[in-house]
Amino acid sequence: MSSTYNWRLTDILRGESRTNRKLDTLPPMGVIVSQLKHCTVCRSNLDQHHIRYRIYCYKSEPCLSALVPCQFKLKTLTCERSKQSHLYQHDQHFAASAPNQRPQLSLAMKAAIRELVEKDVKPSRIRNELVDSFTLSTGAVPALKQIQNFVYNYRRSTIMNTNVVEDMEEITAGSQLFDDLRDTTPFTFGYPLDEDGAPELGDGSDDDPLVIGITTQFLLKAAARDPDVFVFHMDATFMLVTCAHQVIVCGISDAARQFHPMAFFITSQRTTVQYSHALRTLMDIYKVVVGRPFLVRYCMGDAEDAQINGVEQTLAAPSASVPSKPEVHYLMCFFHVVET
Numbered sequence: 001m002s003s004t005y006n007w008r009l010t011d012i013l014r015g016e017s018r019t020n021r022k023l024d025t026l027p028p029m030g031v032i033v034s035q036l037k038h039c040t041v042c043r044s045n046l047d048q049h050h051i052r053y054r055i056y057c058y059k060s061e062p063c064l065s066a067l068v069p070c071q072f073k074l075k076t077l078t079c080e081r082s083k084q085s086h087l088y089q090h091d092q093h094f095a096a097s098a099p100n101q102r103p104q105l106s107l108a109m110k111a112a113i114r115e116l117v118e119k120d121v122k123p124s125r126i127r128n129e130l131v132d133s134f135t136l137s138t139g140a141v142p143a144l145k146q147i148q149n150f151v152y153n154y155r156r157s158t159i160m161n162t163n164v165v166e167d168m169e170e171i172t173a174g175s176q177l178f179d180d181l182r183d184t185t186p187f188t189f190g191y192p193l194d195e196d197g198a199p200e201l202g203d204g205s206d207d208d209p210l211v212i213g214i215t216t217q218f219l220l221k222a223a224a225r226d227p228d229v230f231v232f233h234m235d236a237t238f239m240l241v242t243c244a245h246q247v248i249v250c251g252i253s254d255a256a257r258q259f260h261p262m263a264f265f266i267t268s269q270r271t272t273v274q275y276s277h278a279l280r281t282l283m284d285i286y287k288v289v290v291g292r293p294f295l296v297r298y299c300m301g302d303a304e305d306a307q308i309n310g311v312e313q314t315l316a317a318p319s320a321s322v323p324s325k326p327e328v329h330y331l332m333c334f335f336h337v338v339e340t
Contacts, residue, residue, distance in 0.1 A: 007075055007088040015166025019078065019085040025149065027063070027093070029056040029074065041079040041086055043196055052078045058093065082198070083166070103142045105150060109134065113150060118159070123148045163245075165203055165210075172199040172212060177285070183218040190265065190281035204268035210245065211277050213285070215263035220289045223252050223262050227297040227326055230254050232315070234279075234301045236270055246270060248278050253300075262286075275310025283314065293322045300331040 013019045023029070033055035041051055056074040063070035073090040105113070109130055116126045127147050130136060155161040162168065172188045181187060190213035192200045202208040223230075230252040237247055245268055251261040263285075265278040286294040296315045301307045308330060316328040 005073055005075070005090040007090055009086060010089045011085075011087040013085045013087065014083065014170055015164070016078075016083045016085075017164060018166055019076070019083075019087075021149065021152075022087065024145065026074070027058055027060050030059040031055070032057055036080075039079050039081070041077055041084055042082060049079070049081045052076075052080060054078075063093075082194075082196075103136075103140050105142050105146060109142070110150065113147065114154060114158075117151055117154055123151050126151065165201055168212070169199045169201050172201065177217075177288070181217065183221070184216055186214055186216050189213045189215070189285045190278065202268065204245070206269065209271075209274055210266065210268040211274055211281075212266045213263050213278065213281055214266070215282075215285070217289050219260070219262050220286050222260050223286070223294070224290050224292070225252070225254075227295040231298040231300050231331070232296045233259070234275075234299065234307065234311075236267075236302070236307075248275070250278070250282055270304070270306055272306045272309040272313070275307050276313045279310055279314040287321070295322070295326055296328055297326045298329050298331060303332045 011022060013022060031054055033053065035053050036050045037053045039049050039051045042049075054076045056076070058070055058072055063072075070093060071091040072093040075088040075090070076085055077088075078085040112130065112133060113126055116129060121129070123144060127141065127144055130147075131141055152162075156164075156167055160171065162171075172191065175186065175188045177187045177189065188199075190211055194200050201212065202210040204210045233249070233251050233253060235249050237249060245266050248265040248267055248270075249261065250263045250265070251259055253259045263282050265274075265282075267274045267278065283294045299311050299315060301311065311328065311330060316325065318325055
């Protein structure tokens with residue numbers, strides 16, 4: 001059947017939620033073909049997993065009753081392993097066959113929405129603000145779904161504010177460490193990669209926690225000091241994020257009472273597993289950038305069992321690469337990294 005269509009690739013979307021949001025923006029459609037095939041989306045192991053192959057057609061009354069029937073078709077290829085989707089289009093949808101066009105967001109409305117998004121205003125409240133600010137009649141008010149999509153895209157693409165796992169995987173994939181990266185350019189680390197080199201982030205549950213490290217080469221190189229002349233700090237804070245996940249801040253303080261941040265970790269939980277993973281990956285990336293192990297003699301943190309256990313399992317415990325480490329003295333106090 002596919003040979004009768006002239007398919008044109010229109011979108012490549014990573015994640016089931018993003019594909020569903022794309023389909024939600026289209027007029028009502030029905031599935032006319034749905035079957036499993038060997039994957040043609042991924043670059044490896046094509047014969048070991050499958051894609052869901054679907055073809056859609058419009059089923060709205062204007063499309064079906066038009067003098068010249070709408071020939072538009074949509075094909076989706078969704079990998080069942082990576083959830084990446086390729087969207088293809090055949091022919092064009094007749095805009096004239098949909099006479100009741102929904103109200104559109106004007107440039108002035110979009111500018112107003114951007115200002116409200118910066119203030120963390122919810123989409124439903126934004127819709128009410130547009131009605132009052134632009135004196136819109138009932139028929140001229142954009143749908144809440146339109147506003148939600150615009151807000152989501154602006155947060156994700158401009159201010160990089162998102163709590164969708166698929167979006168974070170795309171962001172981390174484009175912000176990894178490479179040879180020619182400038183010392184002051186941030187990069188992410190601390191997460192596993194699949195066989196295609198794509199990040200595999202947890203969903204934030206207890207069984208699949210989320211841990212993402214963020215730093216720069218400059219910050220790591222600035223911490224290259226003798227362990228006797230600095231204090232290593234680790235503190236969890238909720239003041240640096242807007243999507244509920246806490247941030248673990250790691251850094252050092254010197255004899256001049258100056259604090260030098262080393263890395264920030266976004267984490268879904270505060271257990272020994274997360275603390276150990278954060279410290280272990282920090283030590284690994286430090287050795288890659290600086291060229292020698294990161295040694296700590298004094299560590300200041302909270303009076304928290306999970307944090308203490310994490311320090312004992314990583315900073316204090318000998319490893320194959322560093323069989324001999326200085327004795328770590330754990331100092332307990334309340335240390336505020338960011339003053340609000």
